[in-house]
Structures are given as C-alpha cells and as structure tokens.
Amino acid sequence: MDKTVEKKLTKWLKLQKKACGFYLNLSVFFGVLTGLSLMCQAWLIATVLQGIIIDELPKSDFIDHFWALLLLTIVRGGLAFARERASFQAGARLRMQMREAVLDKLALLGPAFIKGKPAGSWASIVLEQVEDLQDFYARYLPQVVLAGFIPLIILVAVFPINWAAGLILLATAPLIPMFMILVGMGAADANRKNFSALARLSGHFMDRLKGLSTLKLFNQGEKEARVIRKASEEFRERTMAVLRMAFLSSAVLEFFAAVSIAVLAVYFGFSYLHHLDFGHYGVSISLFTGLFVLILAPEFYQPLRDMGTHYHAKAQAIGAAEELMALLDHPSEQHGGDKKISGAVEIEAKDLTVYSLDGCLLLGPVSFKVKADEHVAIVGPSGAGKTSLLNALLGFLPYKGQLKIAGTELSELALDGWRKHLAWLGQEPQLFHGTIRDNIAMGRSLSDEAIYKLLAQAQILDFVQQQPQGLDYPIGEQTSGLSVGQSQRIALARALAQQAQLFILDEPTASLDSLSEQAVQSTLTQAMQGKACVMVTHRLENLSAMDKVLVIDKGTIVQQGRYEQLVSEPGTFKQMLEEASSVSEFDIGSAELKGDK
Structure with a gap:
C-alpha cells in the first residue's frame, strides 16, 4: 500500500x-x-x-x-x-x-x-x-x-x-x-x-x-x-x-x-x-x-x-x-434545505437533468407538470430513464435544472418532510423479517383496527384472518411464507398507511397474475382519488384512465398527452403499443396450441 x-x-x-x-x-x-x-x-x-x-x-x-x-x-x-x-x-x-x-x-x-x-x-x-x-x-x-x-x-x-x-x-x-x-x-x-x-x-x-x-x-x-x-x-x-x-x-x-x-x-x-x-x-x-x-x-x-x-x-x-x-466520505446529494411543503403537492420540472452519483447523465433535459389531483403515467423502452426520474423525485439522485414541489425547489426542502407526503410502491416490494403488523406499521403507532382497515383496502384481510397468528403472522427473509401477490398487497397496505398526497408507483403490478393485478389496481384507483400520482409502467393497455402519459425515449420526453391522443398519432407510444399487441397475440396463440394438444 x-x-x-x-x-x-x-x-x-x-x-x-x-x-x-x-x-x-x-x-x-x-x-x-x-x-x-x-x-x-x-x-x-x-x-x-x-x-x-x-x-x-x-x-x-x-x-x-x-x-x-x-x-x-x-x-x-x-x-x-x-x-x-x-x-x-x-x-x-x-x-x-x-x-x-x-x-x-x-x-x-x-x-x-x-x-x-x-x-x-x-x-x-x-x-x-x-x-x-x-x-x-x-x-x-x-x-x-x-x-x-x-x-x-x-x-x-x-x-x-x-x-x-x-x-x-x-x-x-x-x-x-x-x-x-x-x-x-x-x-x-x-x-x-x-x-x-x-x-x-x-x-x-x-x-x-x-x-x-x-x-x-x-x-x-x-x-x-x-x-x-x-x-x-x-x-x-x-x-x-x-x-x-x-x-x-x-x-x-x-x-x-x-x-x-x-x-x-x-x-x-x-x-x-x-x-x-x-x-x-x-x-x-x-x-x-x-x-x-x-x-x-x-x-x-x-x-x-x-x-x-x-x-x-x-x-x-x-x-x-x-x-x-x-x-463515509462519499459525496451525497443531500438536500440541505429545511423548508416545509405548504399547500397541495404539485410538481413542476423545467429543463430537468438527472445524473448518477458518479456524474453520468441519466435523463434530460425534460420539462413537465403534475397537478395536485392529476394521474400521470411514464412509459418508454427499457433504459430510457423512467426509474431515474422517480429516484430524482424521491431525492436519491442529483439533478440540475428546476424541480419544484408545491412551488418550492426540491433541493430546498427537508427530505424527511417531503417523503412524509409520498406513498411508494414498486414491483418488488421489500418486506422485512418480522410480523405483518411490523411491516405495515413500520414503527408508527397504529392500532390493530387501523391495520385491519388498511388490509381490507388492500384486499388481503381474508388471508390474514385465516392465519392462527393473525397480525402476528411471521414473514421470513425474502418474504418467505408469502406469494408475490400477497407480498405486493401487504406492501400496498403499508403504502396506504402513509396517508400521502402523492403516489409514486414503479411497475406496481408487473409481477402479479391477472387477478392480483386487478385487485391492486382497483385499490390504487380508490386510494388515489383526489391525490396526485406518478406511475412508471409497461402495461400500456390500462392507461386510458390516466390524465396524462409521458413517453420517454433515450433520456428525453418525446411525446406527452392523453392516451387517446397518443394512440391516434404516429410515434414511440403507438409503436410500443403495436409491439405489446403482437406479444399478446403470440401468447394467446401459444395458449390455444397447448389447449389443442
């Protein structure tokens, strides 16, 4: 040395x-x-x-x-x-x-x-x-x-x-x-x-x-x-x-x-x-x-x-x-501000560029707005920068340009205070070794009645009530003892407990079967009424209910608008939709062949 x-x-x-x-x-x-x-x-x-x-x-x-x-x-x-x-x-x-x-x-x-x-x-x-x-x-x-x-x-x-x-x-x-x-x-x-x-x-x-x-x-x-x-x-x-x-x-x-x-x-x-x-x-x-x-x-x-x-x-x-x-000496993108959010959560990005922790450009420049009660979907090919945008919103990646939350620059906000307004749900939820109660409460003082209500909203209450331990049902490492759908719905109940103004969703139904997907999507739709939502997804067929769709390709927004508008015009979104339809038809054909056999 x-x-x-x-x-x-x-x-x-x-x-x-x-x-x-x-x-x-x-x-x-x-x-x-x-x-x-x-x-x-x-x-x-x-x-x-x-x-x-x-x-x-x-x-x-x-x-x-x-x-x-x-x-x-x-x-x-x-x-x-x-x-x-x-x-x-x-x-x-x-x-x-x-x-x-x-x-x-x-x-x-x-x-x-x-x-x-x-x-x-x-x-x-x-x-x-x-x-x-x-x-x-x-x-x-x-x-x-x-x-x-x-x-x-x-x-x-x-x-x-x-x-x-x-x-x-x-x-x-x-x-x-x-x-x-x-x-x-x-x-x-x-x-x-x-x-x-x-x-x-x-x-x-x-x-x-x-x-x-x-x-x-x-x-x-x-x-x-x-x-x-x-x-x-x-x-x-x-x-x-x-x-x-x-x-x-x-x-x-x-x-x-x-x-x-x-x-x-x-x-x-x-x-x-x-x-x-x-x-x-x-x-x-x-x-x-x-x-x-x-x-x-x-x-x-x-x-x-x-x-x-x-x-x-x-x-x-x-x-x-x-x-x-x-x-310990690694530079971190720590927001040093102490301002609190006042008013409804609205997002305004202007010439926003997102970087990795070692300074590589991941996304941008992009400009968009998300109103207080607006539901926005972010779609695009893999590697386009969708998750990088979410990480910037969560405060995990450095950025340049303008990214305002309720009129205040994100870098001036206290991160702890900002995250209290967020509910996050990803495609691979992390449940911790402990009980169902522990994983939903996450250190907060929630009564059993409140937890049962959240489980009912997430459509997982029946499973919990069937267990002899109830809320004390143990969850092992790597969510052992639960199926993917059950893990996702428990994570959804935890997200609902946040009482958030903004839902940030990263492929929340990607790993679910059709029945679990419908259950989770139905619960999210009810919970997000009157609240803002930013969702990354590859499921293009369910975007008609979204207020706006942002199409990202190679780090920039190439299209944005309502689902009906994007379907009717040539571009990346229509191409992705056609490719998704081709894959679906192939799957259906394969299933029919298996049925004939």
Whole structure:
C-alpha cells in the first residue's frame, strides 16, 4: 500500500477514537496502574530475597512484605480485568457508532448507490470490516500509550540504582519498534487485499445463492460452484499470508526481547564475578539491584512486545478502513434545505437533468407538470430513464435544472418532510423479517383496527384472518411464507398507511397474475382519488384512465398527452403499443396450441 494512503487511513482511524468516549483513557489509566503495581511487587521480592539470603535476616521480619505481595497480586488481577472491560467497551462503542454511521450514510445515498454493489459486499462492510476495528481501538491505541509510559517509568526506577542496566534497556528497546515498522509495511497491504477478497466472495456467493433456481434451470450450478471454489481458495491464500506474517513477527519480537534480557543477565553475572566494574555509582552491586532490574526487564519489553502483537490490529484496521472511509466520505446529494411543503403537492420540472452519483447523465433535459389531483403515467423502452426520474423525485439522485414541489425547489426542502407526503410502491416490494403488523406499521403507532382497515383496502384481510397468528403472522427473509401477490398487497397496505398526497408507483403490478393485478389496481384507483400520482409502467393497455402519459425515449420526453391522443398519432407510444399487441397475440396463440394438444 502507498505510504501516503496508509498515513491518510491511519489519521482517519485516529479521528474516530472520540466515539470510544472516556473508556479509552480509562483503559490506559488501568494499564499504568498495573505497571506501577508490578514495580512495587518487584521491589518487595528483591527486598525480601536480599534480606533473607544476603543480610540473613529472619523471615518474620518480612511478614508485612508477604501480605503486601499477596494484596498486590489481587490488585493486579482486578486492574487487568478492569482494563479489559474498559478496552472492550471502548471498541464496542466505536463499532456501534461506526455501524450507525455506515447505515445512515447508505440511507442518505439511497438505493441507486446501494445497487452498485452486491448485497454481500455491503454485508461484509457492515459486519466483518467494522468488527475488525475492535482490536485497533480496544488494544492497539491504549497499548501505544502504555508502550511509552511503562518503559519510561521503569527507566526512571532503574537509572538511579544502576546506569549501565538503564543504558542496556534504553539501547535495546528500539529494536522491537523498528522490526514492527518493517513488518507493518506489508501487513496493512496484505489485510487490505484480504478484505477485498472477502467482499468479492461475500457478494458473489450471496448473488448466486439468490439466483440458485435460475442456475439450476440453466445447468450452470457446477460452473458457478467452481467459480465460488476459486474465490474461496483466493481468500484462504490471502488469509494464510496474513497469519504467516503475524506468526513470524511474533516470533522475532520474542527473540529480540529474549536477547535483550540475556544481555542484561550477562552484565549482572559478570559484575557479581567481579569481571565488570561499572554502572553502580561507586557502590558494589547488591543482590537487590540485580533482582530488581532483572524482574523488571521482561516487563520493560512486555508493553513493546504487546504493541508489536497488536500492531497487526492496526494493519487489519487499515485494511478495513479503506472501504469504510471511501463510503463515509462519499459525496451525497443531500438536500440541505429545511423548508416545509405548504399547500397541495404539485410538481413542476423545467429543463430537468438527472445524473448518477458518479456524474453520468441519466435523463434530460425534460420539462413537465403534475397537478395536485392529476394521474400521470411514464412509459418508454427499457433504459430510457423512467426509474431515474422517480429516484430524482424521491431525492436519491442529483439533478440540475428546476424541480419544484408545491412551488418550492426540491433541493430546498427537508427530505424527511417531503417523503412524509409520498406513498411508494414498486414491483418488488421489500418486506422485512418480522410480523405483518411490523411491516405495515413500520414503527408508527397504529392500532390493530387501523391495520385491519388498511388490509381490507388492500384486499388481503381474508388471508390474514385465516392465519392462527393473525397480525402476528411471521414473514421470513425474502418474504418467505408469502406469494408475490400477497407480498405486493401487504406492501400496498403499508403504502396506504402513509396517508400521502402523492403516489409514486414503479411497475406496481408487473409481477402479479391477472387477478392480483386487478385487485391492486382497483385499490390504487380508490386510494388515489383526489391525490396526485406518478406511475412508471409497461402495461400500456390500462392507461386510458390516466390524465396524462409521458413517453420517454433515450433520456428525453418525446411525446406527452392523453392516451387517446397518443394512440391516434404516429410515434414511440403507438409503436410500443403495436409491439405489446403482437406479444399478446403470440401468447394467446401459444395458449390455444397447448389447449389443442
């Protein structure tokens, strides 16, 4: 990974640590107290052994020392537990806030942006990549501070009693951070590639799982299984590369720490044999001095070794942060206005152009009007820009030109307030894992009577009343347990609960059989009386009831008017109608042939 990019990601990660609250500082505080308690234990042990072995004092003189050692052991255990709890809470608060920020950003960017990636990739970001930030905030960041504090405190305690031992500690300490930096150069890049492979695998697997029936019907199951096997193998290899680096670096860090302690032990050994005579300020080196320094020596390197161990948490977090930062910093077409809609909802577009989130032109320029009680149909070939127009109206895509709602520019309106005036129904309604009551109320305080009334309007009440659970009938993931028609009518009941002034419909009956289509269409007709409607549809034969039809082709409005007017004049609409009639005649002919057989 480029060093500039790595520094940028590291800086971004550190800026997020305020989400950890005071728990991060609390973890450091408990770590410092643990270090101080350890130094006190080292002093007590060295004092006891000096007194008993060298000074030949009775053991009874050290009863208080033994009780103090026992007490410090208990205190250290309590401090270690408190530090772990504080560290975990710091990471947990960060993860919770990060997931909230990701979900808020995705809601702000809207479905047009989300559809640019497979669902599995988003799941990887929200779950695995946010989860992998835990150790960076819970362990690495506190350990960086402790790796500076604890060795410094130990040096302050060692130098006054033996400057040579202090110099050995001071000289050998940089070996561990230096090696950490060398390893870290490749670790962050390895983790980044590992996350990319995981996101690809998750997205690929989820997409193929959703389309399993199609793959089976086209005899492509074995081929896709080989593709998933190859992606899994790539992910395995990258994971093993990261683990190899982690194990190698841990082993080398332990080696350097062991060598440094051995140098210190050799110095004291030769000093006791009178082969070395320096470092003791003119006073002979006592057993207390050697024991005190040698007990502290492993603890001097331990914070640095722990930081080396947790340095992989930094590399892991940098790998995860790349996509998180790109998502959270992605520019969004957020309407900054705070104006509210006053009066009836009317739409006026003039020289309107709609763009994708990356700046590509999708539609326009177009000009049209929708009155407060007018029903307008939008038709055209696939890819003409119909759905892009709806996404612009919903506030999901950026636009230029003029798009006024009740006389106020859409960019000046508060989106939440604008969407409260809308009822949306698409061809593939999203019902959530929960009950029928949950899916209709959507967090609003609706009584059971009100929900039953909405179900009756949507002509789905009979189905609900037939279920033993009633409104508590469970809806599984991907609307399991319901037919397409039942799902659509429950979604219709949810849309009716909005009490909207404008209905925005995107192929609301495209996936329904003729009976379900008639039921949904009848309910919509009744619900939309006196209210505005903008509907995208391919069903041209039912447009005679619409007040106006807009025909879009190649991003522009090529025709507009009433159904009767468009049928009588040559153009795109008449051509589409003729093609639809030809398809219908072919279907009827096929059905008759099947009947003859």
